[in-house]
Amino acid sequence: MVLEATMICIDNSEWMRNGDYSPSRFQAQADAVNLICGAKTQSNPENTVGVLTMAGKGVRVLVTPTSDLGKILACMHGLEIGGDMNLAAGIQVAQLALKHRQNKKQQQRIIVFAGSPVKHEKKVLEMIGRKLKKNSVALDIVNFGEEDEGKTEKLEALLAAVNNNDTSHIVHVPAGPNALSDVLISTPIFTGDGEGGSGFAAAAAAAAAGGVSGFEFGVDPNLDPELALALRVSMEEERARQEAAAKKAAEEASKQEKGGEQQASSQDATMTERASASASEAETKTSDMMDDENALLQQALAMSMDDPAINQEAKDTDMSEAASDDPELALALQMSVSDSSKDSSSQSDMSKLLADQSFVSSILASLPGVDTNDPSVKDLMASMQNQSEQKDDDKKPPSEEEKK
Amino acid sequence: MSGESASAIPKGQVDLLDFIDWSGVECLNQSSTHSLPNALKQGYREDDGLHLESDADEQLLLYIPFTQVIKLHSIIVKGTEEQGPKTVKLFSNKEHMGFSNVSDYPPSDTAVLSPDNLKGKPVLVKYVKFQNVRSLTIFIEDNQSGSEITKVQKIMLYGSTVETTDMKGLKKIEDH
Numbered sequence: 038m039v040l041e042a043t044m045i046c047i048d049n050s051e052w053m054r055n056g057d058y059s060p061s062r063f064q065a066q067a068d069a070v071n072l073i074c075g076a077k078t079q080s081n082p083e084n085t086v087g088v089l090t091m092a093g094k095g096v097r098v099l100v101t102p103t104s105d106l107g108k109i110l111a112c113m114h115g116l117e118i119g120g121d122m123n124l125a126a127g128i129q130v131a132q133l134a135l136k137h138r139q140n141k142k143q144q145q146r147i148i149v150f151a152g153s154p155v156k157h158e159k160k161v162l163e164m165i166g167r168k169l170k171k172n173s174v175a176l177d178i179v180n181f182g183e184e185d186e187g188k189t190e191k192l193e194a195l196l197a198a199v200n201n202n203d204t205s206h207i208v209h210v211p212a213g214p215n216a217l218s219d220v221l222i223s224t225p226i227f228t229g230d231g232e233g234g235s236g237f238a239a240a241a242a243a244a245a246a247g248g249v250s251g252f253e254f255g256v257d258p259n260l261d262p263e264l265a266l267a268l269r270v271s272m273e274e275e276r277a278r279q280e281a282a283a284k285k286a287a288e289e290a291s292k293q294e295k296g297g298e299q300q301a302s303s304q305d306a307t308m309t310e311r312a313s314a315s316a317s318e319a320e321t322k323t324s325d326m327m328d329d330e331n332a333l334l335q336q337a338l339a340m341s342m343d344d345p346a347i348n349q350e351a352k353d354t355d356m357s358e359a360a361s362d363d364p365e366l367a368l369a370l371q372m373s374v375s376d377s378s379k380d381s382s383s384q385s386d387m388s389k390l391l392a393d394q395s396f397v398s399s400i401l402a403s404l405p406g407v408d409t410n411d412p413s414v415k416d417l418m419a420s421m422q423n424q425s426e427q428k429d430d431d432k433k434p435p436s437e438e439e440k441k
Numbered sequence: 442m443s444g445e446s447a448s449a450i451p452k453g454q455v456d457l458l459d460f461i462d463w464s465g466v467e468c469l470n471q472s473s474t475h476s477l478p479n480a481l482k483q484g485y486r487e488d489d490g491l492h493l494e495s496d497a498d499e500q501l502l503l504y505i506p507f508t509q510v511i512k513l514h515s516i517i518v519k520g521t522e523e524q525g526p527k528t529v530k531l532f533s534n535k536e537h538m539g540f541s542n543v544s545d546y547p548p549s550d551t552a553v554l555s556p557d558n559l560k561g562k563p564v565l566v567k568y569v570k571f572q573n574v575r576s577l578t579i580f581i582e583d584n585q586s587g588s589e590i591t592k593v594q595k596i597m598l599y600g601s602t603v604e605t606t607d608m609k610g611l612k613k614i615e616d617h
Contacts, residue, residue: 141537167497171470172539201496202473 042102042143043077043086044131045070045150050092050122052153052183057212062182065217066150067113069179072218073148074109076227085143087134088112091127092120092153098130102138122153128165132174145174148226152182155191162191166198175204177226181217451563454514457507457598458483465506465576469540472496475592477503486595492520493593499584501526501591502540506576510603513571515563518554519595523586525559526593528552532578533571543580559585563599573603 047070053063070088077084085102086109099112128147135145147169155162169176176199178192189209196207206225210217221227461481468477475494479485495501513533520526530548532538549570558564577598584591 136539136541171497171500172541173469198497 038081040081040140040143041077041084041146042135042138042140043073043084043146043148044102044134045073045086045088045148046127046131047088047090047116048092048122048150048152048182049090049116049118050120050153051118052122053118055182058181058217062152063116063118066152066181067116068216069150069218069221070113071110072222073227074106078104078106083140083143085138085140087131089127089131089134090116091124092122093117094120096123096126096130098134101134121156122151124149124151124155125157125161125165128169128176132169132172135174136172145172146177147174148177148179150179150181151188151192154183154185155188157191159191159194162195163198166195169199170201173201175199175201177205178207179210179217179221179226180207181210181212184211451514451599454599454601457511457513457600460507460509460511460602462506462508465504467504468493469502469504470496470498470500472590480593480596481505486597489594491594493596495581495591499581499587499589499591500540501579501581501593502538502543503579503581503596504536504538504576505579505598506536507574511574511600512568512603513566513574513577513598513600514568515565515599516552517561517563517595517597517599518558518593519561520554520559520584520591520593522556522559524584524588524590524592525554526581526583526591527554527585528582529554529564530580530582531566531571532580533574534576535578536576538578538580543582548580554585556585561595563597571600574600 047066049063053061053066055062058065074086077086083104085104087098087102088100088109089096089098099116100108103109128149131147131149132145135147138145166176176196178196180189180192192207196205199205208221208224208226210220458481466477466481471477472494473496475492477493479488479491480493485491493501513531516531518526518529529552530543531550531552532543532546533549535546550566552558552564552566554564555562579596581591581593
């Protein structure tokens with residue numbers, strides 16, 4: 038995420054007609070340039086990139102440093118091959134272009150594609166390198182195309198003169214089956230200094246490695262970044278949900294061992310588990326269950342609000358059931374997690390709910406914001422009362438049965 | 442003026458170290474191991490073992506912005522006899538200068554340092570030219586012996602702030 042202004046120096050000399058890099062040296066170079074521009078602009082939106090050609094009639098700046106990727110790609114069209122590369126002039130013009138960048142806070146970097154032989158003397162190159170270092174400009178050299186002894190040596194000398202704390206790099210790309218851009222992706226030119234690569238580079242690397250199938254989700258992040266992002270996000274959400282469910286199951290298993298002594302805490306646990314269970318139920322779409330439980334919940338709340346006596350009974354009932362709590366608890370939880378239909382366990386579950394609700398209401402009463410004299414709360418309770426009468430009848434027989 | 446000892450702060454002036462805006466301080470052509478804080482920062486600058494060194498050649502370009510407007514009275518540049526700076530050009534309020542445009546503008550002041558200066562004798566600058574300084578650019582053009590590397594052990598800036606200038610203090614300055 039370094040804020041950087043980059044000038045890319047393209048070699049469009051006659052030497053670039055050669056086909057030892059597929060499809061041609063020049064085309065391979067153009068692809069690499071496109072990739073670099075994309076990587077730079079993605080890693081930091083304020084980065085700017087400019088392009089100039091070193092051969093042809095003379096050094097020509099095609100586009101001054103800009104963050105507009107479209108402009109950069111457009112200027113790569115219609116480039117003509119010809120002439121001879123002038124490395125020294127190219128680098129100096131690049132340095133000048135960087136000097137006049139708009140945002141002075143950007144670090145300066147020059148990327149040179151050296152495909153043709155270097156006709157300058159080593160001393161000249163070293164002097165240029167030192168001047169770059171003095172003005173804190175970093176230099177990346179891509180040595181490809183023509184290979185001769187002198188060239189490598191000169192370029193290495195240039196790098197040594199410029200290099201300040203490893204900010205400058207040189208990459209030698211021999212001709213071969215791998216495309217120029219693929220080789221560059223894994224180099225520090227792409228990955229920046231010690232950043233470990235941006236997402237762009239990583240995705241591109243995946244592409245290079247396995248072709249289309251190498252892409253995550255089978256979608257090219259370059260072609261359709263939004264779709265790739267959406268797929269990635271939904272995958273992570275699903276993974277998170279599964280982890281949460283697994284954690285819940287583990288919690289439930291540990292809760293079963295606690296027993297009746299920790300009724301309150303297990304009730305708490307049940308409460309939270311109910312909450313999360315209801316959540317998972319919503320996901321598994323047991324709408325019937327939810328409606329019933331909601332209604333029962335409301336009844337229980339109303340009951341606990343205006344009839345503490347009954348509530349006590351229910352609670353006592355619950356307490357007596359404490360010994361046999363565990364299997365019921367397990368059953369209740371199982372029911373909440375799986376899709377099983379209502380059975381007697383639902384009743385016991387409801388009694389648990391009641392107890393829970395009394396717990397909840399006692400908490401609510403103690404909350405500073407809740408005022409039982411509030412008209413809206415009163416209305417709610419009134420509507421619940423009608424339901425609660427029906428609920429009373431339901432509750433009493435089963436609790437009496439269980440007492441027996 | 443000439444009777445001031447090296448360690449005494451000139452009357453009415455303060456050490457401008459507190460007003461330096463460290464986030465904007467830059468130094469071109471410094472060596473990565475021997476950088477500007479060695480010469481400027483409290484504690485580091487007192488240590489003669491820590492110094493600022495030039496890298497590719499003997500020139501150095503320092504850019505020091507301030508948090509408020511100051512008046513610059515004098516500077517102290519300490520260095521070794523051989524490799525300490527000789528010609529020092531000061532530019533006030535010029536941002537982001539490069540080595541290529543140091544010759545484009547006339548400097549606000551030029552100082553040629555003598556061995557005495559390098560031992561700590563302050564150099565008084567043209568005070569009238571530094572009345573309203575937001576940032577200071579120090580261009581060290583060459584060193585005493587003409588060697589490839591310039592070493593600076595300490596740089597101290599003395600002056601006063603514009604807002605809090607004490608009227609009494611002003612009078613004293615005008616005495617010389």
